[in-house]
Amino acid sequence: MFGALLTALSLAVAGEAAGAFPGAQMQGTGGTLNVGQALVNKRAPEFARKALDGSTVDLKSYRGKIVLLDFWATWCAPCLVEMPTFAQWQKEYGLKGLAVIGVSMDDDEATARKAVNKLKPGYAIVMGDAKLGTLYGGVMGLPLIFLIDEDGVVRARFQGETDPKAIESAIKRLLNRQ
């Protein structure tokens, strides 16, 4: 009886863990990760914007790198939880070819700048807007993450709170392909 109870409990916990990250729906096909919607396996829409640190972020110049493009905002609690992880990945995988770019969807730059000064993510942050969001298929909820390969093609899209392990696994697969 104890064994049956323990089994039931294990199943319940596993079920909850699976449901806790609704954003991650992945399937691998021959090394290409098909996640989400229309942009996957298509060329990432290009943009060039001034980053909060004054530098210019031109997506074209990131060819040859794996880009983690993170749409976030200061009012998005899960986004703020993710950022230290992305900062860590930038440090850990930066020399192997990863570049993280944050796109703040805050209504004003001052709010984003205040948060970035506090968080110090260590990667480029640009201000997003409706135009950039629409280019990327519509940002209708945060967090929203795209992984772009070395040829500028979107290979994965993660919508909503996603298990960081799933994203990291996808990054590693793309880095290993280079």
Place this chain on the structure above:
Amino acid sequence: MKLNLLKSMIVMSALVALVLAFTPRHCAAQWAQAPSTSAFSIPTSAQIQPEDLNRMLSAKGADKPLVLQVGSRVLFAQAHIAGSEYAGPGSQQEGLDRIKTRVQKLPKNTLIVIYCGCCPWNRCPNMGPAYKQLIDMGFTRVKALYMATNLGTDWAEKGYPVASGE
């Protein structure tokens, strides 16, 4: 027999403790009384599901609600429920003032539906304060659109009408 009963109770208590230890915070938050800043503070009876709102908005000649987006302006400009107006963000005083200005001349029995869809319901900082603002102003028919995940997943991807622009 009493010893067996005691053993069973100890085992059950340990199992309950294990379940609670693994329960995500957002579930635990539903058990305690939610602060008014949380979407959980909105009673279930005041929530409306996306399919029901869509049906209401599509019905001809029906009592159409005033639909207010109380979240991010940038996200509103990009995509919002067709026919809705921007009145946010609910988590900030400027947003609450915007709501107040929009509704203060309306009859108190006006049907008002608020929504956000910026992020998961259990994380939304805007819905709770916006709902409270309207209730405190004396409005008696306020509904909160329940979107578990976000506007994309719970509205747009279901084919319900979306518009863009401010």
